[in-house]
Amino acid sequence: MTRTLMRHGGLAVPLLAWTVGMQLGQITPYIDCRQQVAWTPAFCAALLFVSIAGVAVSRLSPKPIGRTERFIVDSGFLIASTFLFVLILQGAASMLLDPCQR
Amino acid sequence: MIVRDEVEDLRDTALDEVQLDRRLSETWSTPTGLWGALSTVDHKIIGRRYIYTAFIFLALGGILALAMRLQLSEPEARFIGPDRYNQIFTMHGTNMMFLFAVPVMEAMAVYLVPLMVGTRNIAFPRLNAFSYWMYLAGGLLLWIAFAVDTGPDVGWFAYVPLSGPQYAAGKRADIWAQMITFTEVSALAVAVEIVVTVLKQRAPGMSLDRIPLFVWSMLVTSFLIILAMPAIMIASTALILDRLVGTHFFNPAEGGDVLLWQHLFWFFGHPEVYIIFLPAVGMVSTIVATFTRRPVFGYLAMVMALVTTGVLAFGLWVHHMFVAGLPRLGESFFTASSMAIAIPAGLQIFCWLATMWAGRPVFKTPFLFVIGFMVIFVIGGMTGVMVASVPFDTQVHDTYFVVAHFHYVLVGGAVFPLLGAIYYWFPKITGRMMSETLGRWTFGLIFTGFNLTFFPMHILGLQGMPRRIYTYQPEMPWSGLNMFISLSAVILAAGFLLFFIDAIRSAASGPAAPDNPWGASTLEWATSSPPLPYNFARLPVVGSLEPLSNNSETLSVAGGLSVDRRELIVTSVVEALPEARESSPGNSIWPLWSALATTVLLIWSIFTPWAVVWGSIPVSIALIGWFWPKGTPEDDT
Numbered sequence: 152m153t154r155t156l157m158r159h160g161g162l163a164v165p166l167l168a169w170t171v172g173m174q175l176g177q178i179t180p181y182i183d184c185r186q187q188v189a190w191t192p193a194f195c196a197a198l199l200f201v202s203i204a205g206v207a208v209s210r211l212s213p214k215p216i217g218r219t220e221r222f223i224v225d226s227g228f229l230i231a232s233t234f235l236f237v238l239i240l241q242g243a244a245s246m247l248l249d250p251c252q253r
Numbered sequence: 254m255i256v257r258d259e260v261e262d263l264r265d266t267a268l269d270e271v272q273l274d275r276r277l278s279e280t281w282s283t284p285t286g287l288w289g290a291l292s293t294v295d296h297k298i299i300g301r302r303y304i305y306t307a308f309i310f311l312a313l314g315g316i317l318a319l320a321m322r323l324q325l326s327e328p329e330a331r332f333i334g335p336d337r338y339n340q341i342f343t344m345h346g347t348n349m350m351f352l353f354a355v356p357v358m359e360a361m362a363v364y365l366v367p368l369m370v371g372t373r374n375i376a377f378p379r380l381n382a383f384s385y386w387m388y389l390a391g392g393l394l395l396w397i398a399f400a401v402d403t404g405p406d407v408g409w410f411a412y413v414p415l416s417g418p419q420y421a422a423g424k425r426a427d428i429w430a431q432m433i434t435f436t437e438v439s440a441l442a443v444a445v446e447i448v449v450t451v452l453k454q455r456a457p458g459m460s461l462d463r464i465p466l467f468v469w470s471m472l473v474t475s476f477l478i479i480l481a482m483p484a485i486m487i488a489s490t491a492l493i494l495d496r497l498v499g500t501h502f503f504n505p506a507e508g509g510d511v512l513l514w515q516h517l518f519w520f521f522g523h524p525e526v527y528i529i530f531l532p533a534v535g536m537v538s539t540i541v542a543t544f545t546r547r548p549v550f551g552y553l554a555m556v557m558a559l560v561t562t563g564v565l566a567f568g569l570w571v572h573h574m575f576v577a578g579l580p581r582l583g584e585s586f587f588t589a590s591s592m593a594i595a596i597p598a599g600l601q602i603f604c605w606l607a608t609m610w611a612g613r614p615v616f617k618t619p620f621l622f623v624i625g626f627m628v629i630f631v632i633g634g635m636t637g638v639m640v641a642s643v644p645f646d647t648q649v650h651d652t653y654f655v656v657a658h659f660h661y662v663l664v665g666g667a668v669f670p671l672l673g674a675i676y677y678w679f680p681k682i683t684g685r686m687m688s689e690t691l692g693r694w695t696f697g698l699i700f701t702g703f704n705l706t707f708f709p710m711h712i713l714g715l716q717g718m719p720r721r722i723y724t725y726q727p728e729m730p731w732s733g734l735n736m737f738i739s740l741s742a743v744i745l746a747a748g749f750l751l752f753f754i755d756a757i758r759s760a761a762s763g764p765a766a767p768d769n770p771w772g773a774s775t776l777e778w779a780t781s782s783p784p785l786p787y788n789f790a791r792l793p794v795v796g797s798l799e800p801l802s803n804n805s806e807t808l809s810v811a812g813g814l815s816v817d818r819r820e821l822i823v824t825s826v827v828e829a830l831p832e833a834r835e836s837s838p839g840n841s842i843w844p845l846w847s848a849l850a851t852t853v854l855l856i857w858s859i860f861t862p863w864a865v866v867w868g869s870i871p872v873s874i875a876l877i878g879w880f881w882p883k884g885t886p887e888d889d890t
Contacts, residue, residue, distance in 0.1 A: 166564055169590075173568045176586035183582070191582060219827055222462035222553065229557040230564070237565070237593040244585035252581040 164205025391435025545612025654714025
């Protein structure tokens with residue numbers, strides 16, 4: 152049960168992190184601008200770190216046995232990798248843009 | 254406690270082929286006559302109705318497009334007045350998105366998915382019948398309103414405050430909002446049916462890694478519908494409440510928020526694009542595999558691309574709001590997601606190209622439409638990456654550049670594959686072949702007409718021509734291109750006219766189609782053309798991704814199903830292992846009564862909120878009739 156959770160749950164982390172990041176991206180720029188604190192890049196970095204950890208945990212857990220499970224885990228890994236890329240793009244943008252700019 | 258009747262439980266294993274056909278036909282057939290037609294729950298009959306209705310709406314929407322092109326063909330033209338023009342462009346967009354594009358994709362799934370997964374009917378077949386009647390009622394509401402000069406005139410996205418009580422007097426905006434309720438109820442119902450059919454009714458052995466790509470695409474699309482469409486239903490209901498009973502969801506003067514509408518609308522509106530596009534991905538994958546005589550290159554990557562696109566689709570909506578004054582930093586998140594979605598889209602294109610490269614392409618009409626799709630969709634995708642950039646989008650927002658872009662994406666990305674799919678599955682649906690000669694002419698006219706019509710709109714947009722204007726002054730540098738576009742639209746219309754002629758003529762008198770005319774490898778071709786009421790005399794057992802790739806005669810089958818009642822196999826989600834024999838509901842008139850009662854309630858509620866109270870009584874009666882206990886066992890594990 153724990154292995155299955157690690158294998159599949161780890162791959163869900165980047166998607167969840169991206170979902171959270173999209174919402175934070177609508178909220179934190181206002182706070183960043185008002186307080187002049189870089190919360191947005193910090194959140195991006197944290198979400199990226201958590202996502203990489205999730206994917207790593209999934210890949211390091213014991214290999215799946217069945218053909219169908221291998222298919223699920225492999226496609227999940229590709230999906231998770233795409234979302235890691237998106238999180239990197241978003242993090243890079245958060246370091247380049249002025250949060251007060253409209 | 255249910256007491257089972259001591260009747261003979263006749264199983265398919267006890268019958269030879271002739272007896273089996275006779276008994277299954279008695280059990281699964283739709284009675285002839287009007288009552289039978291109104292009460293049928295056969296997914297094939299309902300799917301065909303959906304497809305026919307959607308194509309009628311396509312033709313009507315196309316006529317509106319021609320009317321707009323006539324008006325814009327020269328400066329200061331007076332063919333159509335501004336008020337009627339507002340109704341026409343609103344009707345065109347609303348009709349094409351809500352009454353054609355989404356329903357037709359779901360219609361194809363209603364017809365094909367049960368056949369492709371090897372089952373006898375769609376899950377919740379009465380809900381399926383209900384969904385069609387709701388869809389038809391919504392379409393009739395919109396078009397009758399337009400015919401009596403009450404058509405919506407607020408654009409297909411009905412932005413507030415323009416559509417609110419302050420600026421949109423009368424019932425036009427209410428018609429739009431309530432039509433949304435009809436079509437979304439219908440779409441949600443079909444989405445639920447498809448999800449359950451795919452996850453629980455697959456043929457034994459059709460594990461997740463053996464599902465046909467079209468079925469995968471419809472599964473992802475259905476989840477998109479389930480997650481996206483409630484947003485627009487909530488928004489349109491809130492709009493009706495603002496207009497009817499004076500709530501202030503979108504009224505800033507009373508604490509409401511205008512931008513809330515845009516967020517809710519586009520949270521639905523952008524996934525809507527992928528709700529239309531992803532089924533097309535499945536169609537293209539199916540056609541490419543068949544006409545290159547090999548499996549699609551990179552099945553795993555294709556599935557990954559479908560799921561990734563489906564999830565990313567929910568992170569793009571703000572790119573429709575780049576000029577709404579949101580923080581640039583927040584917008585950049587949506588730019589990143591919008592550009593990243595090019596990765597799965599590009600991956601799909603390269604997988605198809607690799608399949609063609611490694612295969613032996615046969616250039617029949619369906620395959621021509623797929624090639625046309627690739628060319629047009631790649632152009633639309635590239636302009637999509639352009640408008641995902643905030644500075645560029647700020648310049649071209651609300652210009653004809655955007656009109657060109659989304660027609661390239663939607664027509665190129667969905668209509669071309671759909672037309673290819675019609676040519677491809679027409680023999681299965683009707684039992685007759687379409688004309689290859691007319692098909693090639695159709696493709697040539699549509700491909701040429703489309704590009705000549707829509708590519709110059711990019712230039713018009715860059716020259717600053719705004720969308721939704723009913724005329725323009727002769728001093729503007731747009732008249733030459735507009736005349737060219739309008740003339741090109743005639744070529745495009747001629748292509749569609751030829752398509753309709755070919756389809757109608759072939760359905761009536763085309764050459765008889767064999768069971769598997771293309772030599773395809775998915776399960777729908779394992780049954781007759783058109784399929785019998787019970788789809789498969791014996792349910793297939795799947796041992797590979799392409800069950801018919803070798804020889805359909807050797808297809809393994811499952812036995813033990815009752816033939817005296819409608820029965821199908823329920824299988825496990827991941828491995829598709831048989832779990833139970835489940836009864837499938839029979840024909841019923843109650844879905845129609847329920848749809849009629851719901852229609853009365855929804856239309857009445859445009860005029861008075863009390864309709865929700867009094868109108869719920871007939872709806873309740875109809876639902877009680879629908880769900881009245883049948884007194885028969887539901888399933889056997």
